[in-house]
Amino acid sequence: MPRPTSASPASGQRAEIEALLAPWLPEKVDRAFVARCIVDEGPIHHRGASYALLRLLGLALAAVGGPPAARGETAPIALRLPPHLRRGHEDENFPLGVPLAAIERLAPRGSAAFDHLLECLCDGPPHHALANAAMVSVLDALLTRLAEGRSGA
Amino acid sequence: MHEPSPRLGPAFLLAASELGMASTAHLFVREIAASGGDELVREAALGLGRDFPVLGCIATRWLAGERAPRPAPDGVLAATHGLARLLVVGLETAWLDVLLPACRGLEIGLLIGDGDSSADFRRVLANYEDLAVGVTLAELHRWSGRRSGLLCFVYGSDGHVVRVPGAWLRVSGPDVRTQFAALIGWNILGAAMELYPRWLAETAASDFSTIVEP
Numbered sequence: 372m373p374r375p376t377s378a379s380p381a382s383g384q385r386a387e388i389e390a391l392l393a394p395w396l397p398e399k400v401d402r403a404f405v406a407r408c409i410v411d412e413g414p415i416h417h418r419g420a421s422y423a424l425l426r427l428l429g430l431a432l433a434a435v436g437g438p439p440a441a442r443g444e445t446a447p448i449a450l451r452l453p454p455h456l457r458r459g460h461e462d463e464n465f466p467l468g469v470p471l472a473a474i475e476r477l478a479p480r481g482s483a484a485f486d487h488l489l490e491c492l493c494d495g496p497p498h499h500a501l502a503n504a505a506m507v508s509v510l511d512a513l514l515t516r517l518a519e520g521r522s523g524a
Numbered sequence: 525m526h527e528p529s530p531r532l533g534p535a536f537l538l539a540a541s542e543l544g545m546a547s548t549a550h551l552f553v554r555e556i557a558a559s560g561g562d563e564l565v566r567e568a569a570l571g572l573g574r575d576f577p578v579l580g581c582i583a584t585r586w587l588a589g590e591r592a593p594r595p596a597p598d599g600v601l602a603a604t605h606g607l608a609r610l611l612v613v614g615l616e617t618a619w620l621d622v623l624l625p626a627c628r629g630l631e632i633g634l635l636i637g638d639g640d641s642s643a644d645f646r647r648v649l650a651n652y653e654d655l656a657v658g659v660t661l662a663e664l665h666r667w668s669g670r671r672s673g674l675l676c677f678v679y680g681s682d683g684h685v686v687r688v689p690g691a692w693l694r695v696s697g698p699d700v701r702t703q704f705a706a707l708i709g710w711n712i713l714g715a716a717m718e719l720y721p722r723w724l725a726e727t728a729a730s731d732f733s734t735i736v737e738p
Binding site for chain 2: 399412452466
């Protein structure tokens with residue numbers, strides 16, 4: 372199968388991811404930053420794969436009514452600064468974090484398994500970690516909606 | 525008929541180190557025109573354009589009727605909306621003179637020490653007291669953050685390739701790109717220059733998250 376060769380995403384991909392993230396990132400500057408890191412940075416095959424997965428998850432979430440209004444606690448994803456240059460400011464975290472409630476679906480908070488999963492999701496290059504955070508956010512919302520549907524049925 | 529002085533090139537280079545290539549070019553073209561009219565501007569474009577393509581470009585456009593820079597900060601202000609800090613790569617005083625006073629509330633840094641030993645940045649920064657501070661490459665990371673942006677002067681674009689100060693290539697590596705929320709190019713020349721842009725570097729327009737056109 373041929374590998375993707377163009378570094379430029381199809382027109383509008385970034386805008387589509389920005390729109391998808393709007394419920395979690397109300398500030399445009401934050402949405403633009405996170406969407407750029409996901410679909411315009413890192414290896415080309417990752418950009419396209421993350422775009423496709425996020426868009427499909429977004430379609431699934433839209434089909435069940437979109438994200439619920441409540442936003443729970445998140446674990447921050449740090450900017451990839453060399454440790455000796457970190458100042459410890461909130462500004463040194465990416466605007467999007469990993470929702471802890473989603474991980475609690477898999478392991479109790481405070482358990483070694485919970486910590487391990489969270490670390491895996493937050494680690495790696497920014498395009499990886501932010502795509503993880505975005506997908507987990509959408510998946511958590513999707514699972515919440517599906518549970519609401521079951522309990523209402 | 526007047527001829528451009530052979531000392532014009534070194535003088536241009538010295539002035540450009542503290543004012544910027546485009547800002548100095550507009551200044552020189554205006555003075556050359558005052559001294560010898562369009563004919564001397566044409567001579568300057570031919571004689572100096574190859575060595576200093578930005579000067580050649582601006583002289584040629586002067587002859588076509590574009591008589592002054594039109595620095596307007598609105599596009600950059602829109603692109604910086606939501607940011608708290610902006611680090612400027614490159615130096616163009618004609619544009620900074622308009623932009624910096626309009627950026628109240630935004631902390632501004634000017635990247636200094638790009639290897640041009642003729643530039644005296646103490647003099648440059650003295651013009652922007654209370655508006656901007658000098659930032660060395662070693663301090664770059666301290667300006668990063670989710671509400672931080674990089675702004676780079678762009679010297680023309682064909683839509684795919686842009687001309688930028690070489691410093692941009694040193695600050696926009698894959699690590700830095702994801703440490704700044706916005707990567708803004710400010711195109712101060714519009715269309716691409718026809719001559720090879722010596723003194724500058726070429727890179728992809730997609731380096732930037734936003735390019736503000738003139």
